[in-house]
Amino acid sequence: xxxxxGVPERSDRPVPDPVPDRPGAGRPEPRAPWAPPPxxxxxxxxxxxxxxxPDLGLSPDSATATGRSLVPLATSTESREELDLEPPDAExxxxxxxxxxxxxxxxxxxxxxxxxxxxxxxxxxWEGLENIPTDGGALLVSNHAGAIPSDAPVIMHGxxxxxQRAVYGLAENLFRALPVIGTLWSRAGGVPAHPDNAYRLLxxxxxxxxxxxxxxxxxxxxxRDRYQLRRFGRGGFVEIAMRAGVPIVPIAVVGAExxxxxVFKSKRLAKLFGIPYFPVTANTLLFGPAGLVTYLPAKFKxxxxxxxxxxxxPDQERYSRSRVMEESEKIRDQIQVAxxxxxxxxRSVWFG
Amino acid sequence: MRVLVTGLGTFWGxxxxxxxxxxxxxxxxVGLDTTEPRLPLExxxxxxxxSSYSIxxxxxxxxxxxxxxxxxxLVDSTQASGRALHEINVIGTMNLLAAAGxxxxxxxxxxxxxxxxxxxxxxxxxxxxxxxxxxxxxxxxPVERSLLESxxxxxxxxxxxxxxxxxxxxxxxxxxxxxxxxxxxxxxxxVIPEVLGFDPxxxxxxxxxxxxxxxYATTHDVPGIYNVAGDGQIPWSEVCAVVGKRRIPLPPLxxxxxxxxxxxxxxxxxxxxxLALLRYGRVVDNHRFKRAGYRYRYSTxxxxxxFARGMRLExxxxxSHPSYRYERDVESFFRHSPAVIHEP
Numbered sequence: 057x058x059x060x061x062g063v064p065e066r067s068d069r070p071v072p073d074p075v076p077d078r079p080g081a082g083r084p085e086p087r088a089p090w091a092p093p094p095x096x097x098x099x100x101x102x103x104x105x106x107x108x109x110p111d112l113g114l115s116p117d118s119a120t121a122t123g124r125s126l127v128p129l130a131t132s133t134e135s136r137e138e139l140d141l142e143p144p145d146a147e148x149x150x151x152x153x154x155x156x157x158x159x160x161x162x163x164x165x166x167x168x169x170x171x172x173x174x175x176x177x178x179x180x181x182w183e184g185l186e187n188i189p190t191d192g193g194a195l196l197v198s199n200h201a202g203a204i205p206s207d208a209p210v211i212m213h214g215x216x217x218x219x220q221r222a223v224y225g226l227a228e229n230l231f232r233a234l235p236v237i238g239t240l241w242s243r244a245g246g247v248p249a250h251p252d253n254a255y256r257l258l259x260x261x262x263x264x265x266x267x268x269x270x271x272x273x274x275x276x277x278x279x280r281d282r283y284q285l286r287r288f289g290r291g292g293f294v295e296i297a298m299r300a301g302v303p304i305v306p307i308a309v310v311g312a313e314x315x316x317x318x319v320f321k322s323k324r325l326a327k328l329f330g331i332p333y334f335p336v337t338a339n340t341l342l343f344g345p346a347g348l349v350t351y352l353p354a355k356f357k358x359x360x361x362x363x364x365x366x367x368x369x370p371d372q373e374r375y376s377r378s379r380v381m382e383e384s385e386k387i388r389d390q391i392q393v394a395x396x397x398x399x400x401x402x403r404s405v406w407f408g
Numbered sequence: 409m410r411v412l413v414t415g416l417g418t419f420w421g422x423x424x425x426x427x428x429x430x431x432x433x434x435x436x437x438v439g440l441d442t443t444e445p446r447l448p449l450e451x452x453x454x455x456x457x458x459s460s461y462s463i464x465x466x467x468x469x470x471x472x473x474x475x476x477x478x479x480x481x482l483v484d485s486t487q488a489s490g491r492a493l494h495e496i497n498v499i500g501t502m503n504l505l506a507a508a509g510x511x512x513x514x515x516x517x518x519x520x521x522x523x524x525x526x527x528x529x530x531x532x533x534x535x536x537x538x539x540x541x542x543x544x545x546x547x548x549x550p551v552e553r554s555l556l557e558s559x560x561x562x563x564x565x566x567x568x569x570x571x572x573x574x575x576x577x578x579x580x581x582x583x584x585x586x587x588x589x590x591x592x593x594x595x596x597x598x599v600i601p602e603v604l605g606f607d608p609x610x611x612x613x614x615x616x617x618x619x620x621x622x623x624y625a626t627t628h629d630v631p632g633i634y635n636v637a638g639d640g641q642i643p644w645s646e647v648c649a650v651v652g653k654r655r656i657p658l659p660p661l662x663x664x665x666x667x668x669x670x671x672x673x674x675x676x677x678x679x680x681x682x683l684a685l686l687r688y689g690r691v692v693d694n695h696r697f698k699r700a701g702y703r704y705r706y707s708t709x710x711x712x713x714x715f716a717r718g719m720r721l722e723x724x725x726x727x728s729h730p731s732y733r734y735e736r737d738v739e740s741f742f743r744h745s746p747a748v749i750h751e752p
Contacts, residue, residue, distance in 0.1 A: 150709055153643050155691070156535055157609055232688065233531040235605025235660040250534040252541070 156224060156257070157242035163222075166244045167213060174213050177353050178206070178311060181408065184360035185218055188305055193258035194363065195297045196223070196266045198307040199285055199391055200274030203335040206351050207312035211266055212245060214358065224257050226267045251296055258300035259370070269293050269384070276333035279317035283310070283395050291377075291384035294366065298380070301370030303363035306387050308394035311356035314405045355408035359394050409434045410514075411626070412473040414461065414504065415480025416454055417443030419587045420521055423619045424479060425452045428626070438471050440464070441480065444734035451743065454734070460499040465507035472514045475626060478504055481558060483523040483551060484590055486677040490550035497554035498561075505565045508572070517573040519625045520562060521618075524580040524635060524692050526555050529608075529684040538693040539578070539633045549680050566631075575625040580637035580692055581685075583711050584615025585718035590682045595715070597676055600648045601667075601686070604657035607645045608689025611637040614706035614714060624702045634697040638708035641691045650709075651716045663687075 153159045174180055188194065198211060212223045226249040232238045247253050249267070257263045268274060269288035277286060297304045318335040326334035339347030364387060368375060402408060411428055415421040416439030428434045429450045437452040439445065440461065445454055457463055467473075481497050482488050488496065508515040527533070528543040547553045559576075566574040581591050591612075594600060613621075613636055621636045648655050659666050667678045678686075698704070706714060742748055 149640055149642070151643065151646050153609070153646075155609070155641060157643075229532045235603070237605075238531075239605060239607050247535065248532070250532075252534040252536070252538075256536060 153243070156245075156247050156253075157239075158222075158224065158245045158247075159243040160222075162240070162243035163216075163245055167216065170209060170213050171217070173351075174210060174217075177351070178210055178315070178356040179408070180210050180214055180311075180356040180358060182214060182218065182358050182360065184362075185215075187360040187362050188215060188219060188221075188264070189303070189363065190219065190221070191262070193262040193300060193302040194264055195254070195258060195293060195300075195302055195304045196264060196307055197269055197293055197304055197387060197391075198266070198309055199283075199312075199395065200268035200270045201277070201282065201309070201312040202275060202316040202351075203318050203333075203337045203339075204316055204348070205268075205275045205312065206315045207309045208266065208268070210312070210356055211307060211309070211358065215264065221264055223264045223266050226254060226265060228272065251292065254296045255300050258296070258302045267293050269388075272332040276321070276335065277318070278321060279313070279319055279338070282313040282317070283399060285388055285392050285395075288384045288388045291380040294380045294383045294387070295375050298366050298368040298375050299370055299372065303365045304387060305363045306361040306391050306394075308359045308361065308391050308398060309356065310358075310395065310398045310402065311354040311405075314354035315351040315356075317352075354405055357398055357402070357408060359398060361390055361394055364390075409475055409626075410436050410471060410473040411438070411475045411477060412467065412471070413437060413439045413452075413477045413479060414500070415441055415478075416445050416452070417441035418479060419446065419615070420479040420618060420622070421445075421477075422447040422449070423586075423615075424477060424622055425449055427619055427623055428452075431627075433627075436471065436473075438467065438473060440467070446732065446734075448732050449739075453743070454739070460495050461503040461507070464503050465510060468507045468510075468513060468515065474514050475517045475519070476504065476508050476515055477519050477521075477622065477626060479521045479622065481520065481522055481555065483525055483555070485549060485551040485679045485681065486590060493550050493554045497551075498557045501558040501561050505561055509565060509569050515572060517626070517629075518562075518565070518575070519622060520574070520576045521622060522559065522576050522578050523555060524578045524611075524637065524690060525552050525681055526559060526578060527690060527692065528552060529681070529688045529690045531688055533688060533690070535609075536691050536693050537635070539635055539696055551679070552681060573629055573631045575630050576633045577621055577625060577697075578633065578635050578692070579613050579618060579621075580611040580635070580690070581613065582615055582618055583612045583715040584618075585715070587615045587618075590677075590679065592715070593676060594678070594682075595647070595651050595653075596719070597653075599654050599656040600651075601658050601676070601678065602644055602648070602655045603663055603683065603686045604660050606660070606687045607643045608686060609641040609643055609691055610647065610685065610689050610708075611641050611691050612708050612711040612715075613637050614711040616705050617711075620705060621697065621702060628701060630697075630700045632696075634700065635692040635694050636697055636702075637692050637694045638704060638706050638711045639694065640708045641689075642708050642712060644686060644689070647712050650712050651719055658683075658686075660687075 152161050196211065198207060200207060208225050208227070212225055215221060215223050222245070224245055224247050227246050229248040231241045231246060232248055247257065254265055254267070257265050270286040271289060273286040294304070317338045319338050319341065320336040322334045322336070326332065337347060339350055339352060341347070343350050366383060411434055413421050413425050416425060418441070421439060421441060422445050425437050425439050425445070426447055426449060428437050429452060439452045439454045440457045442456065442458065455467060478501065480500060482493055485493060507513070508518055526543065527537045528545055528547060530545045532544040534541065547556050562574060562576055582589055583592055617636065617638065645655065663683050664680055667683065671677045
């Protein structure tokens with residue numbers, strides 16, 4: 057039965073590369089599943105030109121630079137032990153909204169809208185992308201900054217475009233309570249940060265999961281505290297990775313702090329609105345209300361550190377607290393050291 | 409097997425009794441309810457009881473039943489007041505378990521039809537609930553509170569009576585041609601309500617899987633708590649697309665007040681737990697019951713498809729179900745009169 061609203065059937069199956077039906081578009085050769093990282097973002101590769109077209113990912117051939125289907129669905133059930141009990145995926149979902157509320161079409165649209173910002177505004181530059189596993193689950197852990205954090209979309213977008221692997225971003229549950237925003241956030245790959253969600257994504261579905269252990273303490277810090285890592289929670293992320301039996305991949309991000317710096321914080325207003333912090337950012341001082349959605353064009357540099365393989369038996373009831381805290385502290389140190397190293401090399405906030 | 413079914417007047421109870429009657433290993437079926445059965449039954453003995461089952465201990469003693477099927481937990485709060493919910497779900501369960509657990513009781517198995525409502529629906533929820541997870545926020549609606557309270561009785565009962573197999577099935581939202589639920593009523597509206605800006609993931613169980621699962625638990629030994637829900641999940645917008653109707657948004661703020669005029673005008677009663685579902689949805693993990701050996705007949709999408717087909721048929725031919733009325737004298741004539749010849 058066809059849906060009345062024209063939802064394409066199984067648009068998320070990995071399709072064989074389609075023949076370019078617009079000869080003028082100059083579709084590039086699809087990138088290999090794993091291509092060595094383009095150490096710097098080479099300006100205007102053919103892929104970028106394709107992305108710069110006003111193609112919003114709505115036309116059926118929008119599988120250009122950003123619109124490739126990223127979720128290999130076949131893997132989602134294979135890791136379950138009772139594979140024979142699992143009906144074929146086509147019987148379980150008809151639209152492309154998956155079990156987490158993520159929609160590959162919405163994600164492709166978000167990518168095509170975000171791509172210019174990623175390439176020409178933040179000019180994101182990666183190093184060490186080869187440290188991200190090309191298959192299997194891994195927990196990506198990064199420092200967090202900016203009053204309305206700009207690092208999460210940059211990391212998710214970057215990995216999805218460069219590595220063709222879907223990234224699920226764990227974030228504050230509160231998002232889900234907001235109408236419209238919560239739905240869009242969820243369709244674009246946001247998942248409520250619940251330990252069980254993380255476990256299922258990492259262990260059962262073998263996905264890449266992005267998590268910011270600092271949480272709101274990282275985004276809500278004053279500009280003068282920039283690049284000073286806050287406490288890494290209670291080390292819950294280490295426990296999740298141990299339980300799921302996946303490596304932790306630390307990522308150090310430089311640039312997010314300057315894209316929306318907090319110059320003043322009002323405790324009273326935060327209390328009044330019942331939010332973790334009420335920031336006055338340099339952006340709002342410069343641009344007025346438009347500053348809520350306008351980032352400063354800080355140069356983004358991201359360094360992926362070697363994966364940390366935790367030597368622990370998966371699926372345990374509980375893990376030694378001292379062991380967990382020790383690993384958590386080690387990873388925090390690694391990111392902090394990498395940040396200082398990158399800042400030493402940085403000549404300009406805006407040009408890197 | 410000598411079976412006692414509570415809630416014979418409900419869809420679940422009547423359907424289940426019909427299926428039990430057809431089995432040769434079921435010697436007797438005794439049905440209990442405040443209202444009369446809705447479907448014609450061959451050999452089930454119907455006993456009219458008050459809602460809190462105070463006569464249950466006598467029935468158990470007199471009939472020596474070995475299996476109790478407790479289908480009479482109300483989950484649709486539009487059908488009863490908070491007080492009635494408490495009487496039926498809490499006091500009824502208490503009396504039932506007291507009768508089943510008395511010294512010398514012949515009961516060896518208790519199967520309960522509960523609901524995934526016990527998990528609630530809240531923005532802090534995990535994306536998938538498994539059986540050993542707790543809800544993230546305290547229950548506030550009477551139906552959820554009464555279900556949780558009855559759950560405590562079952563836990564204690566299972567602990568105190570290790571010789572009795574206690575199976576509890578938590579069904580997610582049920583859809584089907586014959587059953588009347590809050591969801592089926594909402595989907596029968598000319599336009600379907602949604603909460604503005606929310607498109608929750610939901611799960612549905614087909615009515616055949618409801619009776620199938622209860623029957624499976626009755627005929628197999630599967631102690632413990634099990635979620636029952638069709639495989640997969642479906643966004644509410646897609647459910648509306650499948651039944652081919654437009655959606656009308658409810659305001660995301662003060663939603664409970666906004667639906668009050670609909671309730672007063674008797675257009676549609678959307679209880680708070682339904683509104684929470686339309687906001688945050690709920691998905692449960694159904695693998696444990698599959699591992700216990702049950703095979704679902706419908707997935708979530710299959711359930712919605714089947715429901716939409718039923719709706720289209722109804723649009724053409726109207727409500728095609730033959731109506732049945734229970735007549736005590738007629739029923740007792742067929743069961744007990746020496747004039748009626750019973751097939752061996």
